Amino acid sequence: MMKNVMEVLFLLMLLFTVHAKEKSYNPPEKPALTRCRSPEKETFTCWWEPGSDGGLPTTYALYYRKENSETVYECPDYHTAGENSCFFNKNDTSIWVNYNISVVAANALGRAFSDPVDIDVVYIVKPNPPEKLKVAVMEDKGWPFLRVSWEPPHKADTRSGWITLIYELRVRLEEEDDWEMHLAGQQKMFNIFSLRSGGKYLVEVRCKPDHGFWSEWSSTSYINVPDYFPREKSMWILVAAFSAFIFLILTWLLHMNTHRLKHCILPPVPGPKIKGFDKQLLKNGKSDEFFSALVVPNFPEASPSKYEDMLVVEFFEVKEQELMLEESNDLLDGGLKYESSRSDSDSGRGSCDSHTLLLDKCREAKEERQTNRDGSLIEKQIRQKDRKEEAISPDISSGRVKTWPSLYSPLPQYGSNPLDKQSSLEMAKQHSLSISSFLTQPGTKDALGLSYMDFCLSNKQNHVHPQTQVQTRSNVNISNIGHKHAPAGLHSPTTQYVEVQRVNKEDMVLLQPVLSRCGLIEDCPHLPKGEDYSKVKGVDYDNRLLLQREGTGEDMCSGMDQETNGERGNCYTTSTVSIMQKPTACIYTVMPIQEGMALTLNGYVDTANMGNLPSC
Amino acid sequence: MTVMQKVIWSLLLWPCLQTVSIPLDCREDQGSLLRCPSISQEKLLDRVIQHAELIYRVSEESCSMFEEMFIPFELQLQRNQAGYACITKALPIPSSRSEIQLISDKWLLHSVLMLVQSWIEPLVYLQTSLNLYDVAPDTLLNKTKWVSEKLISLEQGVVVLIKKMLDEGLLTTNNSEQGLFQYDAQPEMLESVMRDYTLLSCFKKDAHKMETFLKLLKCRQTDKYNCA
Numbered sequence: 001m002m003k004n005v006m007e008v009l010f011l012l013m014l015l016f017t018v019h020a021k022e023k024s025y026n027p028p029e030k031p032a033l034t035r036c037r038s039p040e041k042e043t044f045t046c047w048w049e050p051g052s053d054g055g056l057p058t059t060y061a062l063y064y065r066k067e068n069s070e071t072v073y074e075c076p077d078y079h080t081a082g083e084n085s086c087f088f089n090k091n092d093t094s095i096w097v098n099y100n101i102s103v104v105a106a107n108a109l110g111r112a113f114s115d116p117v118d119i120d121v122v123y124i125v126k127p128n129p130p131e132k133l134k135v136a137v138m139e140d141k142g143w144p145f146l147r148v149s150w151e152p153p154h155k156a157d158t159r160s161g162w163i164t165l166i167y168e169l170r171v172r173l174e175e176e177d178d179w180e181m182h183l184a185g186q187q188k189m190f191n192i193f194s195l196r197s198g199g200k201y202l203v204e205v206r207c208k209p210d211h212g213f214w215s216e217w218s219s220t221s222y223i224n225v226p227d228y229f230p231r232e233k234s235m236w237i238l239v240a241a242f243s244a245f246i247f248l249i250l251t252w253l254l255h256m257n258t259h260r261l262k263h264c265i266l267p268p269v270p271g272p273k274i275k276g277f278d279k280q281l282l283k284n285g286k287s288d289e290f291f292s293a294l295v296v297p298n299f300p301e302a303s304p305s306k307y308e309d310m311l312v313v314e315f316f317e318v319k320e321q322e323l324m325l326e327e328s329n330d331l332l333d334g335g336l337k338y339e340s341s342r343s344d345s346d347s348g349r350g351s352c353d354s355h356t357l358l359l360d361k362c363r364e365a366k367e368e369r370q371t372n373r374d375g376s377l378i379e380k381q382i383r384q385k386d387r388k389e390e391a392i393s394p395d396i397s398s399g400r401v402k403t404w405p406s407l408y409s410p411l412p413q414y415g416s417n418p419l420d421k422q423s424s425l426e427m428a429k430q431h432s433l434s435i436s437s438f439l440t441q442p443g444t445k446d447a448l449g450l451s452y453m454d455f456c457l458s459n460k461q462n463h464v465h466p467q468t469q470v471q472t473r474s475n476v477n478i479s480n481i482g483h484k485h486a487p488a489g490l491h492s493p494t495t496q497y498v499e500v501q502r503v504n505k506e507d508m509v510l511l512q513p514v515l516s517r518c519g520l521i522e523d524c525p526h527l528p529k530g531e532d533y534s535k536v537k538g539v540d541y542d543n544r545l546l547l548q549r550e551g552t553g554e555d556m557c558s559g560m561d562q563e564t565n566g567e568r569g570n571c572y573t574t575s576t577v578s579i580m581q582k583p584t585a586c587i588y589t590v591m592p593i594q595e596g597m598a599l600t601l602n603g604y605v606d607t608a609n610m611g612n613l614p615s616c
Numbered sequence: 617m618t619v620m621q622k623v624i625w626s627l628l629l630w631p632c633l634q635t636v637s638i639p640l641d642c643r644e645d646q647g648s649l650l651r652c653p654s655i656s657q658e659k660l661l662d663r664v665i666q667h668a669e670l671i672y673r674v675s676e677e678s679c680s681m682f683e684e685m686f687i688p689f690e691l692q693l694q695r696n697q698a699g700y701a702c703i704t705k706a707l708p709i710p711s712s713r714s715e716i717q718l719i720s721d722k723w724l725l726h727s728v729l730m731l732v733q734s735w736i737e738p739l740v741y742l743q744t745s746l747n748l749y750d751v752a753p754d755t756l757l758n759k760t761k762w763v764s765e766k767l768i769s770l771e772q773g774v775v776v777l778i779k780k781m782l783d784e785g786l787l788t789t790n791n792s793e794q795g796l797f798q799y800d801a802q803p804e805m806l807e808s809v810m811r812d813y814t815l816l817s818c819f820k821k822d823a824h825k826m827e828t829f830l831k832l833l834k835c836r837q838t839d840k841y842n843c844a
Contacts, residue, residue, distance in 0.1 A: 041713070096825055
């Protein structure tokens with residue numbers, strides 16, 4: 001029985017203790033000070049986090065101590081700032097002073113002290129967000145921008161300098177997520193550029209003291225940016241109009257210069273400019289008809305003149321050496337021979353034969369000849385049976401009879417047939433001038449004058465250079481042919497190359513001595529520089545080519561009236577030896593060919609022997 | 617140039633000569649009574665405030681740099697342990713807003729002057745102490761050197777300001793201020809570091825005080841009744 005009572009009591013006691021343990025009370029846990037903040041550097045608040053209260057009602061007390069004294073004060077205000085907080089008002093707040101603060105939790109069973117915290121009010125300032133945020137859209141030369149303005153939190157005394165605040169704002173479009181941050185410094189106004197037109201923007205601003213914490217972001221301000229697109233559009237329209245205008249101008253220019261461009265890009269192939277040349281006939285393949293068509297009445301001239309021979313002689317002389325080099329079937333006509341001469345493509349030939357010129361030049365000339373010979377082959381074929389000459393000059397083919405055709409080149413004929421040569425000469429003369437002042441008299445001095453003109457076509461042209469050297473050297477062969485009056489004084493053939501400068505409106509052929517060749521060579525002793533060209537004045541009734549000399553330079557008395565009176569020539573020139581002379585227009589008539597006369601058959605006056613001639 | 621031209625030019629340039637001859641910053645010996653007529657009181661005050669702001673900013677940078685490098689995190693919170701109290705704690709300087717609102721302009725200026733003068737020597741000591749460090753970065757040394765130099769010019773400015781504003785006579789450098797700062801000749805390493813850290817942080821605080829006082833003073837010049 002006693003045992004049973006004892007057991008029951010024991011069980012009851014156990015039950016009690018168990019029951020008692022479920023409701024145990026403990027002293028409170030240690031609280032912790034979470035933070036202390038001052039909004040304006042004049043007051044501050046501290047918050048703490050209470051621990052477990054141990055089941056018993058617990059009270060919390062905050063005690064603080066200033067740095068210089070040992071006095072412990074208790075928190076003056078537990079309620080203003082809410083629960084678990086302590087508010088220090090102005091009177092209790094000292095700046096630049098370290099506070100040592102701690103919180104004590106107490107209940108019936110015990111007390112708990114938090115860890116102490118040292119703070120200086122100056123360093124715990126977290127201001128309120130800025131107030132009265134205003135956003136407006138403004139325009140700067142047509143481009144809009146946002147003007148944001150705000151005011152500092154009303155509690156912070158920035159005016160007196162007690163607090164210095166710096167601001168920061170952020171902007172974003174309504175539909176986007178990323179903010180664009182802008183630091184505004186101490187100013188209370190800010191401009192935001194580079195906006196997107198037609199968008200809705202959100203703006204917020206916050207502030208911070210020079211040492212402290214950032215405030216919270218202010219309330220958001222919304223703003224709509226109006227459309228300003230038309231500005232951009234008008235600029236594009238302007239650009240488009242301008243480019244169209246430029247394009248039109250270019251097209252017009254192109255159109256105006258098609259002709260020239262065509263010549264530039266696709267130089268026309270020179271066509272035959274032979275009187276009576278009929279392409280159709282050629283195509284038909286009936287050569288007889290074709291050739292008969294080419295025959296021009298009154299050609300060749302029947303009446304020979306004694307000058308012909310002379311002319312011929314000259315030709316032969318000049319090109320005689322070349323004959324060997326030519327093809328054997330080259331003897332078709334004298335007229336065709338010019339091809340080869342053309343193929344020589346340089347007047348250097350003559351000059352090579354000239355004693356006065358350097359040998360180097362000869363080599364060049366020969367090389368050129370070689371190269372150009374092939375080019376002339378084709379042309380040769382065409383002219384094989386014919387004496388017509390083609391215009392070599394591409395200019396002619398282009399329709400501009402600006403230069404004399406290379407008809408003159410054929411003049412240096414060295415065919416064995418004097419007659420041929422004569423005729424070729426005539427041909428040359430005939431065809432050379434597409435103008436009325438064409439020399440019909442074969443072998444006349446006129447022809448001479450014309451025929452002995454050299455071409456110094458530029459090397460740019462692919463054609464053969466129909467530079468026919470005017471050679472005025474006497475040759476033994478001349479005598480063989482039976483010519484007298486071989487110009488003896490032609491030892492020093494001051495070969496002058498004349499190129500047809502142009503044919504002007506009055507049907508005047510303007511000749512210009514070719515200087516290019518000489519320009520290459522250092523010493524061309526007898527070739528005066530700055531020479532003038534002789535101008536064809538006209539053809540008189542006697543079929544004389546009247547040339548008039550202009551300016552300085554060699555005189556070219558090509559108007560040779562050797563026909564009748566050899567004495568008639570009053571071809572006077574100014575002293576030819578000098579290089580630079582005053583331009584004078586001298587009109588030459590025929591200069592009789594005399595012994596020792598410097599007048600060359602081709603109408604050139606050999607400067608070396610000009611002493612005989614009266615001067616203008 | 618003829619004599620006549622010279623005379624005319626000199627007459628024309630006479631005002632310029634006058635102004636040129638007087639230095640603008642009025643940094644003379646403290647014993648002179650020379651005033652600076654060329655700069656107005658407002659401009660001088662602005663300039664002094666700028667000085668103080670700069671000094672504060674640089675000292676703040678130096679302090680945080682030092683803290684990062686030499687002070688372990690645990691010790692950073694305990695700046696005012698016993699024995700390392702700020703040297704200027706004994707000075708009668710207002711330390712709360714309400715106090716400051718009560719004191720006069722004169723007292724504000726004098727407080728600033730006191731602060732400045734009391735920090736000149738300790739900063740020199742700080743400089744020598746920092747030079748002894750092996751790993752002190754040059755920027756830190758340069759900053760502290762700059763601060764000590766600027767402080768001297770700030771002192772001069774405040775002296776002139778006092779003369780201008782308060783029409784007081786010269787204030788000689790107080791030799792009694794030197795007593796505030798005493799240091800051991802051969803401190804231990806840790807002590808040395810802690811001492812330097814304390815110096816830096818205290819100076820930072822005092823620089824802020826100077827800046828605030830001067831700004832308040834400026835506010836009072838313009839608007840006496842709304843300022844603090």
